[in-house]
Each structure stands twice: as structure tokens, then as C-alpha cells.
Amino acid sequence: MSRFKAHSVLPGFNLALGFTLTYLSLIVLIPLSALFFKTATLGWGGFWEVATGERVLASLRVTFVTSFVAAVANAFFGLVVAWVLVRYTFPGKRIVDALVDLPFALPTAVAGIVLATLYAPNGWLGQYFAAHDIKVAYTPLGIVVALTFIGLPFVVRTVQPVLADVEAEVEEAAASLGAGRWDVFRRVIFPAVYPALLTGFALAFARAIGEYGSVIFIAGNMPYISEIAPLLIVAKLEQYDYAGATAIAVLMLLISFALLLGINGLQWWSSRRGVR
Amino acid sequence: MVEFKKGGTLMATQTQRRISTHESKSVTLLLIGVALGYLMLFLGLPLVAVFVEAFKKGWGLYWAALQEPDAWSAIELTLIVTAIAVPANLVFGVAAAWAIAKFEFKGKSLLITLIDLPFAVSPVVSGLIYVLLFGAQGWFGPWLQAHDIKLIFAVPGIVLATIFVTFPFIARELIPLMQAQGKEEEEAAVSLGASGWQTFWRVTLPNIKWGLLYGVILCNARAMGEFGAVSVVSGHIRGMTNTMPLHVEILYNEYNFVAAFAVASLLALLALATLLVKSLVEWQAKRSGEPLHHGA
Numbered sequence: 001m002s003r004f005k006a007h008s009v010l011p012g013f014n015l016a017l018g019f020t021l022t023y024l025s026l027i028v029l030i031p032l033s034a035l036f037f038k039t040a041t042l043g044w045g046g047f048w049e050v051a052t053g054e055r056v057l058a059s060l061r062v063t064f065v066t067s068f069v070a071a072v073a074n075a076f077f078g079l080v081v082a083w084v085l086v087r088y089t090f091p092g093k094r095i096v097d098a099l100v101d102l103p104f105a106l107p108t109a110v111a112g113i114v115l116a117t118l119y120a121p122n123g124w125l126g127q128y129f130a131a132h133d134i135k136v137a138y139t140p141l142g143i144v145v146a147l148t149f150i151g152l153p154f155v156v157r158t159v160q161p162v163l164a165d166v167e168a169e170v171e172e173a174a175a176s177l178g179a180g181r182w183d184v185f186r187r188v189i190f191p192a193v194y195p196a197l198l199t200g201f202a203l204a205f206a207r208a209i210g211e212y213g214s215v216i217f218i219a220g221n222m223p224y225i226s227e228i229a230p231l232l233i234v235a236k237l238e239q240y241d242y243a244g245a246t247a248i249a250v251l252m253l254l255i256s257f258a259l260l261l262g263i264n265g266l267q268w269w270s271s272r273r274g275v276r
Numbered sequence: 277m278v279e280f281k282k283g284g285t286l287m288a289t290q291t292q293r294r295i296s297t298h299e300s301k302s303v304t305l306l307l308i309g310v311a312l313g314y315l316m317l318f319l320g321l322p323l324v325a326v327f328v329e330a331f332k333k334g335w336g337l338y339w340a341a342l343q344e345p346d347a348w349s350a351i352e353l354t355l356i357v358t359a360i361a362v363p364a365n366l367v368f369g370v371a372a373a374w375a376i377a378k379f380e381f382k383g384k385s386l387l388i389t390l391i392d393l394p395f396a397v398s399p400v401v402s403g404l405i406y407v408l409l410f411g412a413q414g415w416f417g418p419w420l421q422a423h424d425i426k427l428i429f430a431v432p433g434i435v436l437a438t439i440f441v442t443f444p445f446i447a448r449e450l451i452p453l454m455q456a457q458g459k460e461e462e463e464a465a466v467s468l469g470a471s472g473w474q475t476f477w478r479v480t481l482p483n484i485k486w487g488l489l490y491g492v493i494l495c496n497a498r499a500m501g502e503f504g505a506v507s508v509v510s511g512h513i514r515g516m517t518n519t520m521p522l523h524v525e526i527l528y529n530e531y532n533f534v535a536a537f538a539v540a541s542l543l544a545l546l547a548l549a550t551l552l553v554k555s556l557v558e559w560q561a562k563r564s565g566e567p568l569h570h571g572a
Contacts, residue, residue, distance in 0.1 A: 004382055005380065006380035006381070009463055009466050009467065010378050010459060010472070010475075011472035011475075016372070016374040017375040017379075019368070019371045024372075024387075024390060028390070028393055028394060028443060031409055032393070032405055034409050035401070035408065077310070080314070083311075084308050084312075085311075088307070094555075096315060099320070100319070101551055104494070105546075105550040105551050105554075106501070106547040107503060107540075108504070110521070110524065113537070114537075117325060117533075118321065124321070125321070149318050152318055181298075181300075181303075209398070210397065210400070212399050212400045212504035230401075230504065233400050234507070249400075253396075253401070260396075
């Protein structure tokens with residue numbers, strides 16, 4: 001024990017850690033490992049066959065493209081929202097600030113049916129799009145709308161504290177040296193909040209990839225066009241194709257991890273450049 | 277949301293900034309307009325629409341929809357599932373935070389990463405893993421069938437899936453909080469003769485109460501609202517294994533929009549209550565100087 005753990009006068013280590021590890025194993029680790037064991041029963045050939053199936057590839061493309069577009073939209077508008085909430089005062093600001101977390105609190109199924117209703121061709125918003133021959137609900141565009149809703153708080157909440165910490169003195173120094181407001185933003189403020197922006201983007205993106213509840217109502221769920229990968233997993237499960245469903249799940253996990261690793265790497269690289 | 281900071285100096289520098297560096301009035305108004313427009317479009321309008329759709333055909337139909345026996349059993353099941361999942365994850369969160377924050381041991385950062393793992397998994401996959409374990413074709417499927425135990429397409433599966441998706445909420449709130457607070461106060465209590473439990477109840481708990489409450493609120497909202505994971509393991513048996521979000525789906529797919537939005541309006545009220553209590557807790561925590569960890 002002594003080599004594994006540093007000495008402490010406090011009691012309860014064995015009980016607390018023992019319970020933590022048991023609970024973690026039973027609820028998370030053992031069930032998740034089932035995913036990989038089940039995929040292994042397919043063998044490499046079988047896995048490859050599922051992974052390169054046309055419908056699977058199409059659903060992965062829909063999932064990742066719509067998630068990316070939604071995360072980009074949230075990166076831009078989230079930065080504006082964070083900026084406005086940190087820098088300006090206006091009536092009702094506290095309520096607006098609290099409302100930003102709505103997507104975390106509102107069940108996804110509720111978000112799904114209400115967005116589908118709003119953006120349906122006869123809906124409050126959908127009718128204006130329909131007048132210009134644009135279909136939002138039941139197309140990939142509808143998926144982007146749902147994923148934008150789901151990912152909205154991430155960028156705001158990661159950028160907000162960092163933006164509040166930007167030293168006013170640095171901005172003043174830049175301004176007194178003749179930099180315009182836009183230059184100050186571009187050269188001083190943006191580099192400071194950039195890592196947080198990237199983190200928020202990555203979180204929104206990762207959340208969007210796995211999202212199911214809010215999307216299925218508005219997506220239309222047409223195979224090859226507006227069918228997301230999580231829905232294809234459910235479809236395979238309903239046909240009792242457990243191995244196929246599992247293979248898609250593993251594929252999704254691997255791609256998400258690779259992307260997150262890439263984004264983390266990018267962040268590490270950009271923060272090192274910032275230090276120099 | 278702004279993490280707790282040196283109030284006085286912040287105010288002073290803010291007024292200075294106004295003088296020397298500030299956007300022009302038109303840019304300010306434009307940015308506020310864009311931000312509020314975006315939030316109205318994506319948050320305000322959907323929230324209003326839930327209630328408008330629910331009351332579209334009047335109060336009578338709204339009440340009738342909520343008095344359906346199936347709606348009641350969905351509400352009941354949601355409450356039961358939440359009443360198991362939240363306390364389970366609360367005990368886990370406290371135990372994990374105690375071990376991680378108060379002791380030094382090897383593999384700690386790996387443990388913290390593993391605790392966050394359920395957030396990286398799609399809700400659908402969170403349900404799938406339990407089907408693989410306990411479903412008819414799963415690892416334990418034949419054994420469970422032989423003993424006439426049903427976990428999948430039954431309430432225990434729903435509870436398990438809910439525990440999984442809400443697993444990190446309380447732990448990830450408490451771990452950074454208790455790490456920041458250190459262990460001096462507990463060590464002092466123990467050296468003065470307090471027992472472990474006395475130390476926890478009288479010293480640790482008062483220090484972490486707002487963070488704990490914060491985690492519980494977020495955990496509770498997700499537990500009541502979870503859809504994807506529960507959908508996979510539920511089997512959608514009306515009046516038996518339907519939680520509120522699943523009931524919303526069924527009603528909506530049957531084109532019973534008023535009833536769907538009536539049940540949805542209850543969940544929206546829950547979301548609003550969550551946001552309100554969350555803001556109050558944040559405000560209280562700020563006042564008592566207990567820094568909250570705002571994990572997204």
C-alpha cells in the first residue's frame with residue numbers, strides 16, 4: 001500500500017477508492033469493453049465489410065459534416081454571445097446568461113419535436129424558408145439546426161471566463177500605440193481566447209456526433225441523405241444485427257477519439273506558439 | 277458564469293477600458309443585436325413554441341392529455357428512475373472525490389479521465405452496451421433467461437442506462453472543488469480526535485454543499501430528460517417501460533401533437549426550474565466564496 005499511495009492521516013482511502021473502482025468497473029468499464037469483444041467476433045473482414053458498407057459510410061458522412069457545420073456556426077456565434085455577455089451591459093442580461101444553458105437542461109426529445117414543428121414547411125420559421133423554396137426540416141439542413149441548438153452552450157461557456165480574464169492594460173497599451181479596435185481584437189484578444197474557442201468547438205463537435213434525440217424528429221431519416229450514424233445503430237439493433245450495430249458504434253468512437261486527439265494536439269501546438 | 281474573481285479591481289479596470297478602448301456605439305449595438313437574435317432564434321423561440329403548441333387547443337385538452345393513465349405511468353417511471361440514478365451517482369461522486377482530492381496515489385489522472393468517459397460516448401451507444409451484456413443474445417442473456425430475470429426492455433435496464441449517461445456529473449463537479457480546497461481542515465479535525473465520518477459531515481460537507489447541489493441539479497435534469505440511451509433499452513412498452521421523453525416521442529409519432537407537447541411542456545418546466553435553481557446556486561456559491569467548476 002505504501003508504495004502505491006503516499007502516507008496520509010485521513011481515513012477512508014480504501015473504502016472510497018474501493019467503492020469508486022468497483023462502481024466504475026460495473027457501470028462503465030465492463031459494459032464498454034463488451035463493445036470491443038462483440039466487434040472482435042466479427043473479425044477484421046467482417047468489421048471492414050460493415051464499416052465500408054455504402055449506407056454506413058453515407059450515415060457517417062452525414063453525421064460528421066452536419067456536426068462540423070453546426071460546431072463552426074456555434075464557434076462564430078458563441079464567440080459573439082460570450083463577448084456581448086462579458087463586455088456589455090443591457091437589460092435582462094442575467095436572464096439571457098442563464099438561458100444559454102437551456103440546451104443542457106431541456107430534454108433532447110423536447111428540443112427535437114419543437115424544432116421539427118418550427119422548421120416544418122408550415123411552421124413558424126419553416127414557412128419563410130418554404131417561400132424561398134428552401135426545405136429545412138426533413139433535410140440535412142434540419143440536422144444542422146438541431147445540432148446547433150444542442151452545441152450552443154459549449155463555446156459560450158468555455159470562452160466567457162477567458163474573455164473576462166483578458167487584461168485591460170494590454171488592450172490599452174495596444175490602443176495607445178495606435179492600434180485600431182479591430183487590430184486589438186485580432187492581435188491581442190483573439191489569440192488569448194483562441195485555445196478556449198477551440199476547446200468549445202471540440203466539445204460542441206463531439207457532442208453533436210453522438211446526438212440522437214433532437215435529430216431524429218427533424219432529420220427525415222432518409223437512408224443515404226439524412227440518416228445519422230446513431231440512428232443506423234438503432235436500426236441495426238431493431239433488426240437484431242447486434243454485431244453490425246456494434247461495429248458502427250466502435251467506428252464512431254474511433255473517429256471521434258482521433259478527431260479529439262487531433263484537436264487537442266492543435267490546441268497544444270497553438271498554446272506553445274502563444275507562449276513563445 | 278464568470279469565475280469568481282477580485283471584484284474591486286475588475287470594476288476599476290472596466291471603467292478605464294470604457295475610456296480608452298471601446299467599440300463604437302454602432303458596432304456595440306450590432307454585436308448585441310447579433311447575439312440576442314441568435315439566442316432568440318435558437319433558444320427563446322423553441323421554448324415559447326413548446327407552450328404555445330401545448331395550449332393550442334385550449335386548457336381542456338391540455339389537462340386531459342396530462343391525465344391519461346399512460347402519461348401518468350410515464351411520469352411515475354421517470355421519477356422512480358431518477359430517484360435511483362441520482363443518489364447512486366451522488367454516493368459515487370462523493371467517494372471518488374474523497375479518494376482523488378484527499379489522497380495521493382498512482383494512476384490518479386487516468387482515473388479522472390475514465391470517470392469522464394461516459395460523456396464521450398453517444399447516448400445510443402450507452403444503451404447498446406447494456407443490450408450487449410444483458411439482452412437476449414448478450415453475454416448474460418441466456419443465464420438471465422434461465423432465471424427468469426428481465427433487465428433489458430424492462431425498468432432495470434432503463435435505470436442502468438440512466439446511471440451511465442449521468443455518471444460523471446456529480447464527480448466532475450466535486451473533484452476539482454475538493455482538490456482546490458486541499459485537506460488541511462480535515463487533517464486538523466482528525467488530529468483533534470474527530471472520526472472519519474464526523475470529519476466528513478462536519479468539515480467537508482459544509483465546504484462542498486453548493487458544488488454538490490450544483491452537480492445534483494445537472495444530474496437530475498439529464499436523468500429525467502435522457503432519451504437516446506433509454507430508448508435503446510426500453511422496448512417502448514406503453515404504460516410499463518415508457519419514460520416521459522419516450523412518451524413524448526410516441527405521442528408525436530402518432531400525430532397526437534397536443535398531448536406530445538403537453539408532456540413536453542412539463543419537461544420544459546423542469547428545464548426552466550433547473551436553470552433557475554442553477555443560477556441561485558451559482559449566486560450563493562459566489563457569495564460564500566466556494567468556487568464552482570463550470571464543466572460544460
